[in-house]
Amino acid sequence: MAIELTMVRMKVAILRHSWKGAQAGLVATGATGGVLLAAGTIYLGGWDADLFGAACAIWMLGWILGPVVAGGGDETLRPEYFTLLGLRPRRLATGLLTAAFIGVAPLISLLALSGLVVAGARLGPAAVLTALPAMVLQVAVFVLLSKVAVAVMGIALRSRVGAVGAGLINGAILAALGQCWVFVMAFGGSGGIPAGLVRALPSGWGLAAVEAAGSGDGMGAAAALARMAALIVVLLVAWAALLTRRTGYAQASARDRRPMRATTREGGVVSKELRTWSRDLLRTHQLTFSLAYGLTFGAAPLVLGWDGMLAWAGPIFVTMATAMSANLYGADGTALWLTLMTPGASDVRGRQLAWLLTVGPVALVLTAVLTALAGASWPLLLATVVALTGGGAGLVPLVSVYALVPGSDPHRRTGNPLRVGEDGAAVGLVYGMLLLSVLTAAPAVLVALWSGWAGVAAGLVTGGLCYWGFGRLAERRLRTHGPELLEIMRTGRRPSGGMSFKMPDLPQPQKTIVTICLTLGAIPLFPQGILAGMFLANGSSVKSWFLALYMPPGLRWPTAVFMMLLGLSMYGAGVWIPLRLRRRLAREAAPAPAPLPGA
Amino acid sequence: MTAALEISGLTKTFGEKVAVDHIDLTVPQGSFYGLVGQNGAGKTTTLSMAVGLLRPDAGGASIFGADVWKDPEHAKTLVGVLPDGLAMPERLTGREVLTYLGLMRGLAPEVVAERAGELLAVLELDRAEQTLVIEYSTGMRKKIGLATALLHGPRLLVLDEPFEAVDPVSAATIKTILRGFVAGGGSIVLSSHVMALVEQLCDQVAVIDKGRVTAAGPIDEVRGDVTLEDRFVQLVGSTGGAVKELSWLSN
Numbered sequence: 063m064a065i066e067l068t069m070v071r072m073k074v075a076i077l078r079h080s081w082k083g084a085q086a087g088l089v090a091t092g093a094t095g096g097v098l099l100a101a102g103t104i105y106l107g108g109w110d111a112d113l114f115g116a117a118c119a120i121w122m123l124g125w126i127l128g129p130v131v132a133g134g135g136d137e138t139l140r141p142e143y144f145t146l147l148g149l150r151p152r153r154l155a156t157g158l159l160t161a162a163f164i165g166v167a168p169l170i171s172l173l174a175l176s177g178l179v180v181a182g183a184r185l186g187p188a189a190v191l192t193a194l195p196a197m198v199l200q201v202a203v204f205v206l207l208s209k210v211a212v213a214v215m216g217i218a219l220r221s222r223v224g225a226v227g228a229g230l231i232n233g234a235i236l237a238a239l240g241q242c243w244v245f246v247m248a249f250g251g252s253g254g255i256p257a258g259l260v261r262a263l264p265s266g267w268g269l270a271a272v273e274a275a276g277s278g279d280g281m282g283a284a285a286a287l288a289r290m291a292a293l294i295v296v297l298l299v300a301w302a303a304l305l306t307r308r309t310g311y312a313q314a315s316a317r318d319r320r321p322m323r324a325t326t327r328e329g330g331v332v333s334k335e336l337r338t339w340s341r342d343l344l345r346t347h348q349l350t351f352s353l354a355y356g357l358t359f360g361a362a363p364l365v366l367g368w369d370g371m372l373a374w375a376g377p378i379f380v381t382m383a384t385a386m387s388a389n390l391y392g393a394d395g396t397a398l399w400l401t402l403m404t405p406g407a408s409d410v411r412g413r414q415l416a417w418l419l420t421v422g423p424v425a426l427v428l429t430a431v432l433t434a435l436a437g438a439s440w441p442l443l444l445a446t447v448v449a450l451t452g453g454g455a456g457l458v459p460l461v462s463v464y465a466l467v468p469g470s471d472p473h474r475r476t477g478n479p480l481r482v483g484e485d486g487a488a489v490g491l492v493y494g495m496l497l498l499s500v501l502t503a504a505p506a507v508l509v510a511l512w513s514g515w516a517g518v519a520a521g522l523v524t525g526g527l528c529y530w531g532f533g534r535l536a537e538r539r540l541r542t543h544g545p546e547l548l549e550i551m552r553t554g555r556r557p558s559g560g561m562s563f564k565m566p567d568l569p570q571p572q573k574t575i576v577t578i579c580l581t582l583g584a585i586p587l588f589p590q591g592i593l594a595g596m597f598l599a600n601g602s603s604v605k606s607w608f609l610a611l612y613m614p615p616g617l618r619w620p621t622a623v624f625m626m627l628l629g630l631s632m633y634g635a636g637v638w639i640p641l642r643l644r645r646r647l648a649r650e651a652a653p654a655p656a657p658l659p660g661a
Numbered sequence: 662m663t664a665a666l667e668i669s670g671l672t673k674t675f676g677e678k679v680a681v682d683h684i685d686l687t688v689p690q691g692s693f694y695g696l697v698g699q700n701g702a703g704k705t706t707t708l709s710m711a712v713g714l715l716r717p718d719a720g721g722a723s724i725f726g727a728d729v730w731k732d733p734e735h736a737k738t739l740v741g742v743l744p745d746g747l748a749m750p751e752r753l754t755g756r757e758v759l760t761y762l763g764l765m766r767g768l769a770p771e772v773v774a775e776r777a778g779e780l781l782a783v784l785e786l787d788r789a790e791q792t793l794v795i796e797y798s799t800g801m802r803k804k805i806g807l808a809t810a811l812l813h814g815p816r817l818l819v820l821d822e823p824f825e826a827v828d829p830v831s832a833a834t835i836k837t838i839l840r841g842f843v844a845g846g847g848s849i850v851l852s853s854h855v856m857a858l859v860e861q862l863c864d865q866v867a868v869i870d871k872g873r874v875t876a877a878g879p880i881d882e883v884r885g886d887v888t889l890e891d892r893f894v895q896l897v898g899s900t901g902g903a904v905k906e907l908s909w910l911s912n
Contacts (some may be wrong), residue, residue, distance in 0.1 A: 138681075300829065321756075322760045322761065324760075324764055324816045325770045326764065327767060328766055330760070330761045330763075330765050331761070331765065332766030333757075333761065334757070337752055337753060338750070338752040341752040342752050345888075394748065395748040396747040396748040397747070397749055397750055399742075399744055400750070400762060400809070401765075402739055402763045403712070403713070403714070403740075404737070404762065405734040405735075405738055406734060406765055406767065409765075471748040472748060472751040472795055473748060473794075473795050543715040545714060546716065548714060548715070549716075552747070
């Protein structure tokens with residue numbers, strides 16, 4: 063056990079050093095969210111075994127796909143650290159696995175799986191006793207599945223074929239998960255959870271063991287536990303084998319070496335970016351992932367014979383692609399120094415154009431073809447896709463300079479090509495970006511719903527404004543805060559003072575207002591506003607929980623619009639109040655020692 | 662005559678640690694200036710602040726009289742920089758990196774093509790025409806970095822550890838290029854902890870220890886009648902002369 067214990071101590075030491083300042087805040091925020099989810103899972107454990115089983119399946123998919131979507135999973139201890147020790151692969155894998163249990167995510171999963179004990183409590187003492195080992199084995203299964211998935215991806219991303227294949231599969235799985243209600247309705251008949259399937263998945267074996275023990279079937283319980291133990295052994299052996307095959311960075315594709323023909327500054331940046339988009343297999347993966355996600359999400363309801371979502375594959379693709387490239391500057395690492403040292407370079411505009419050229423044509427073709435196939439509303443779809451594409455081209459540079467997530471430089475990314483960010487911030491960035499992307503399309507969608515083709519014009523206007531305005535903001539930020547951004551990338555830490563993302567300390571009543579606005583703003587905006595608007599536009603008779611649909615006909619649209627405005631102003635207030643205070647504080651503070659050029 | 666690089670009162674603190682503590686340096690025009698110091702003495706931090714890659718807590722720097730922070734556009738056209746260990750546009754080939762940067766600098770496309778070809782040939786990178794920078798070895802990375810620093814014909818070169826991991830043949834080539842640059846009126850600042858190299862190349866030297874300048878001036882004055890290495894150990898050595906041995910290895 064010596065190696066295992068040493069690795070555990072090493073990991074504890076690293077975590078202790080890294081959870082400081084802003085980092086600790088991020089971890090705490092993530093952990094709070096995780097604990098809430100875990101509490102929900104435990105509650106399900108005491109309430110409905112089928113639902114609890116389904117929740118376990120979602121936890122498992124989260125473990126498998128989370129690292130793929132963002133960040134590459136927990137790599138506090140990297141296999142490379144131990145290469146020169148001459149450990150046998152299995153010994154190394156066991157050690158790394160033991161250390162992998164130390165951390166926030168495994169602890170929260172363990173907490174969630176204590177729902178097994180709750181479920182067991184209803185079935186008797188034998189079930190509770192079985193639940194204890196089942197919980198631990200189940201977490202081990204999750205952690206190992208995650209490790210194996212990351213290792214397989216690492217190997218897939220060594221070739222273009224692998225990157226494309228992995229992107230397609232991951233995108234399809236994640237989208238199918240998002241649309242699982244479709245499959246439940248199609249295959250579940252009564253609309254319930256498929257009880258057999260939930261227990262047949264590895265995520266349900268713990269539940270199966272507990273239930274068997276509860277019904278007095280000791281052999282069945284033992285068999286389920288043994289199955290988990292066997293899976294753990296198999297996964298461990300597989301992971302150990304994969305670890306020996308782990309090599310350097312995501313390799314570049316060998317083809318495509320046409321000479322650079324650009325003749326202008328901006329042209330130079332565009333050629334550089336276009337080459338990076340086509341040669342960096344991580345970016346290839348992001349794009350195919352987004353494409354597969356959009357297509358699967360849009361096509362899934364075809365299972366029910368409903369093609370109303372098919373044409374939306376294009377807009378969904380754009381939103382996903384926007385979210386996946388949210389850390390554009392972070393992914394290039396310290397190469398930023400060249401931009402800083404080159405006076406008059408318009409790096410942002412070139413990157414925007416390259417992003418547009420990469421995503422735009424695919425989005426337009428996809429939308430046009432599917433809109434024709436599904437017979438959907440041309441103005442609505444075109445307006446949405448145009449607004450989203452322009453919005454994305456503006457948001458990507460803006461978000462990536464304002465919320466930069468530092469990571470390893472491309473040439474230092476060892477073994478795990480998915481690894482870009484060092485913390486969960488990369489995941490947060492992806493989710494935040496999804497939201498922002500949708501917001502940029504809202505005006506055009508509304509106009510299109512009201513007056514058809516005018517929406518496309520509105521989409522062109524808002525898209526153009528986002529492209530121009532956000533790009534300008536990003537460029538200014540890069541000019542005034544370039545050295546700070548470079549320092550973040552170089553050290554992986556945010557510099558003290560000068561550029562903190564922390565909100566200033568607000569007086570308590572204002573803090574409460576800001577918290578309420580930011581956490582609850584989504585409810586009036588999305589379900590009560592935009593979704594309700596979409597239902598209204600489609601003439602749907604389902605009232606569900608949309609307030610607008612319960613109103614007398616004349617008040618329905620005004621209610622939906624009011625809700626949207628309410629949501630927007632809640633977000634606005636949530637952002638504006640702290641910003642105002644920060645500006646006031648900045649004015650009161652002494653002038654900075656080195657004046658910012660152009661600030 | 663204005664100095665090629667004038668550093669005055671540069672200071673930088675990372676958390677509790679004072680990395681650079683009020684450093685003043687003057688690099689005269691036409692000089693080959695060596696910056697020596699132990700690991701962590703503050704060489705890289707000083708050079709980063711001097712060229713505008715890191716914002717100082719206090720103090721400033723000017724290149725041929727152009728303030729790096731107040732007039733960056735002007736200052737940055739006069740200087741070529743080779744930082745240590747920073748990334749490049751990794752998915753481009755060497756020629757593409759130079760083309761891209763030349764265009765960003767506003768050079769005419771045919772000038773870019775001509776200079777890029779010459780730089781690649783002289784630095785012997787033209788054999789790796791199809792190789793992306795991410796696949797370069799450490800020495801090749803240094804060489805392409807140097808090429809990017811030279812591309813726009815700067816009057817001052819600021820080079821952080823330019824010879825690290827470079828093979829002897831390439832090092833000889835680089836030395837020839839740098840000497841030619843100084844002979845043609847250019848100025849160079851380079852950091853290194855290889856004393857022999859600094860003695861061989863530089864005419865001026867500054868010794869940095871714990872974020873401060875402990876000695877600076879013409880190399881003969883700084884080293885006196887001993888070698889630069891001995892003088893350096895005298896200046897920064899904290900152990901009082903006796904070099905410690907590893908007990909379990911020497912027995």
